[in-house]
Amino acid sequence: MTDARPPILEIRGLRKKFHDVEVLRGIDLAVQSQELVFVIGPSGSGKSTLLRCCNRLEEPSAGSVRIDGVDITARSTDINAMRRQIGMVFQSFNLYPHMTVLRNVTLALAKVLRKPRAEAERIGKAALDRVGLADKARSYPGELSGGQQQRVAIARALALEPKVMLFDEPTSALDPELVGSVLNVMRELKRGGMTMLVVSHEMRFARDAADRVVFMDHGVIVEEGLPQQMFSAPSEARTRAFIAELAR
Amino acid sequence: MGAWSRFLDTFFKWEIIERYFPAIIKGVVVTIEIAVAVVIAGILLGLVLAIVRALRLLAVNALIVVFVDVFRALPPLVLVLLVYFGLPNIGINLPSFAVLWLVLALVLAAFAEEIFWAGILSIPKGQWEAARSTGLNFLGTLAYIVLPQAIRLTVPPLTNRTIAITKNTALGTVIGVGEILNQATTAQSFSSNATPLMMGAIAYVVLFIPVVVLGRFLETRFAWRRI
Numbered sequence: 001m002t003d004a005r006p007p008i009l010e011i012r013g014l015r016k017k018f019h020d021v022e023v024l025r026g027i028d029l030a031v032q033s034q035e036l037v038f039v040i041g042p043s044g045s046g047k048s049t050l051l052r053c054c055n056r057l058e059e060p061s062a063g064s065v066r067i068d069g070v071d072i073t074a075r076s077t078d079i080n081a082m083r084r085q086i087g088m089v090f091q092s093f094n095l096y097p098h099m100t101v102l103r104n105v106t107l108a109l110a111k112v113l114r115k116p117r118a119e120a121e122r123i124g125k126a127a128l129d130r131v132g133l134a135d136k137a138r139s140y141p142g143e144l145s146g147g148q149q150q151r152v153a154i155a156r157a158l159a160l161e162p163k164v165m166l167f168d169e170p171t172s173a174l175d176p177e178l179v180g181s182v183l184n185v186m187r188e189l190k191r192g193g194m195t196m197l198v199v200s201h202e203m204r205f206a207r208d209a210a211d212r213v214v215f216m217d218h219g220v221i222v223e224e225g226l227p228q229q230m231f232s233a234p235s236e237a238r239t240r241a242f243i244a245e246l247a248r
Numbered sequence: 249m250g251a252w253s254r255f256l257d258t259f260f261k262w263e264i265i266e267r268y269f270p271a272i273i274k275g276v277v278v279t280i281e282i283a284v285a286v287v288i289a290g291i292l293l294g295l296v297l298a299i300v301r302a303l304r305l306l307a308v309n310a311l312i313v314v315f316v317d318v319f320r321a322l323p324p325l326v327l328v329l330l331v332y333f334g335l336p337n338i339g340i341n342l343p344s345f346a347v348l349w350l351v352l353a354l355v356l357a358a359f360a361e362e363i364f365w366a367g368i369l370s371i372p373k374g375q376w377e378a379a380r381s382t383g384l385n386f387l388g389t390l391a392y393i394v395l396p397q398a399i400r401l402t403v404p405p406l407t408n409r410t411i412a413i414t415k416n417t418a419l420g421t422v423i424g425v426g427e428i429l430n431q432a433t434t435a436q437s438f439s440s441n442a443t444p445l446m447m448g449a450i451a452y453v454v455l456f457i458p459v460v461v462l463g464r465f466l467e468t469r470f471a472w473r474r475i
Contacts, residue, residue, distance in 0.1 A: 095377035
């Protein structure tokens with residue numbers, strides 16, 4: 001964090017209102033290159049909304065989000081061009097059920113980046129290989145387990161070589177025995193130098209993989225710090241209460 | 249004369265069948281022409297309207313909803329008569345064939361739009377979000393992700409509705425379109441015999457049974473893999 005380079009993801013004064021409810025009330029957060037930042041907090045604290053504002057699936061009401069220096073909220077920014085640099089992984093996978101696994105991964109390569117079919121498939125297979133599912137290329141999502149589906153979803157984002165990846169509770173919809181395989185893939189990404197912002201409650205994973213943990217409540221960042229410090233000795237009472245709740 | 253031969257004489261008189269067979273065939277050709285034109289125009293227009301509606305432009309959507317509701321509420325016969333006898337008063341003279349095509353295509357478009365729209369709405373929001381987050385734009389997401397899944401769901405209701413509206417080509421008879429029923433009633437009044445009507449009925453069955461069977465085939469073919 002002492003890095004002098006500009007952060008890959010920089011959020012400043014971010015606010016989001018749904019009708020009269022202000023879900024995000026001024027968020028400032030920077031994620032450095034190759035950093036893995038964990039966002040925790042009670043449900044309704046705004047952490048998913050924060051993530052979704054980072055690729056404008058939700059339109060921020062105020063503030064800015066910069067990806068590698070480019071303000072994605074600016075009117076002049078081509079949001080579709082920016083989104084391919086921001087990988088997004090959803091809680092419910094959201095694979096395309098009518099397409100094979102390989103087609104799920106190569107669709108954007110072919111239709112957005114206009115890569116020739118052979119090249120798109122080569123990249124797609126390499127991405128599937130990274131998540132350990134090269135042998136499932138011809139399967140349909142419905143034929144895979146939840147853990148495998150989520151890994152395909154990661155490969156789909158990975159294939160576009162994003163500058164940062166956003167994970168929205170990637171393991172919350174999984175049976176406990178399938179969580180490990182997804183976390184292993186994320187560990188592998190971290191080792192490969194991927195910049196990641198992760199909303200999740202996987203405390204053990206956060207402890208050994210995260211560079212920083214951010215605790216959110218009621219639309220603000222309450223405190224942030226190193227994982228050990230956040231989980232063992234948080235300074236804020238709200239954080240302490242939440243961590244105690246998680247650990248039960 | 250026994251009841252049986254009287255029945256045959258009324259509905260299946262051979263020399264009348266021979267005499268009016270060419271006319272009925274001509275009617276079949278006209279019916280097929282209108283039906284095909286109605287199906288193509290109606291479904292395409294319905295699809296376009298549903299896609300436009302997916303853009304969620306408030307004013308435009310209000311217009312679409314008004315169009316759809318009016319054309320679904322009005323009996324097609326009323327529309328046929330209204331357009332055929334009404335338009336000449338404002339200087340627009342359309343041939344009866346065109347009037348029938350236009351009205352039925354618009355009615356089918358109204359129903360098709362609702363069916364496609366319901367299909368589009370039934371696709372989970374997550375599908376849109378996943379596609380958009382890979383940089384795919386609105387139309388690309390619609391074309392590659394949403395419509396292929398939505399259309400699969402729409403095939404059964406759309407098939408039924410298409411068959412029902414295509415059968416309304418028979419309404420052309422009241423404005424003198426030379427389709428099956430028109431040929432049959434003309435022949436019936438000349439011959440004072442119901443045989444041509446029976447020929448017309450048989451022609452409809454021969455024409456539409458394959459369509460119904462095709463519809464069933466499409467329903468099973470497209471019903472696969474609903475996850």
